Amino acid sequence: MRFARFAGRIAHDRGLHQEDVDELLQELRVRFWRARKDGLRDLSAGYVRRAAISAALDIIRRRRVDRNVSIEDQDGARPLPTLAAGPAELLDQSELAQRVARAVDGLAPPRRAAVRMYLDGYRREEIAELLHWSDAKTRNLLYRGLADLRAVLLAQGIGSTRENVQ
């Protein structure tokens, strides 16, 4: 199924589980079955998109209920990563990581969003699409954002001037 292939590609790139895609497909099949049962023969492109988004939203809502966690009460702290390193090295690595994160936090909002997505593994085309920016705008903000980030880190003695003009 074409839908599954393309939905699965993003899911794979972003580290979602295959079960997520399977659940989405199952939800969608149920919706199509109901639509046909209700006499809707021509499933338009608009209907398919609406049904797919609605199915994903239902899964999200259900999982939030399943987690039984109050949205307001969550502070969402990201779990600390497990690293194969000794305590001293771990401390150094953690310090560097935190400095990078703080430097990203200090970027101007549009550049920060582009840089954050890029460092999180999104491709430039995906950044442009999600932020509804042109390719030129995305390229510009990402390039400048990364340059700003390197400049901040360089001022802290991290990196080199050669890297800073990449």
Next chain:
Amino acid sequence: MNDEELRREYQRSASATLPGAHPEPEQLELLLNGDGPEAERLALLEHVLRCPTCGPELDLLRSASEGSRAAERRAPATRWLALAAAALLMIGIGTLTFRGRVTPAADVLRGKSASVSLIEPFAGASIARPVRLAWHRVDGATSYRVELLSKDGELISTWNTADTAFAIPDSARVAASESYDVWVRATLADRTEVSSPIVRFSVK
């Protein structure tokens, strides 16, 4: 630090606190659709990208959106064919036209195919330009549509042909060292379609 080092350190960092509350699912949809002021969307995204709960939720929505968009690509051709068929009926030449296109029965070596079977390229092939495609003839097919997609699934170009072989023209700007997806869809006389699997190939 190069990009990879920055990525590694960034992904290793842990956020103690997240900006703002978890957005409602409907807000994630607004983000996906680009609705609302950019400043608000950026603030929302600031939370989502750092949140281990909301990030995967947005990715699930993106998967649904991308999947449905891929499915949409079939729709224009189907609608066009429906309109074309209606027009043919109205002017009373539909039967004549179809009769003129019937291929001699002697060419038919098998029954109606369940799908289009590509002969070349095969999945994973690395081929030189011009990229040539060939597929087995589908019984009852009135035309074939070749679709070239980027490796990210974006439609680059489509071509119609009555033949069972096709060379991708230079106008498609197929680039060396790049990977592409391609598939062939056959339109049958009853306006239904059968398709080949999507095949990924790279260009030498």
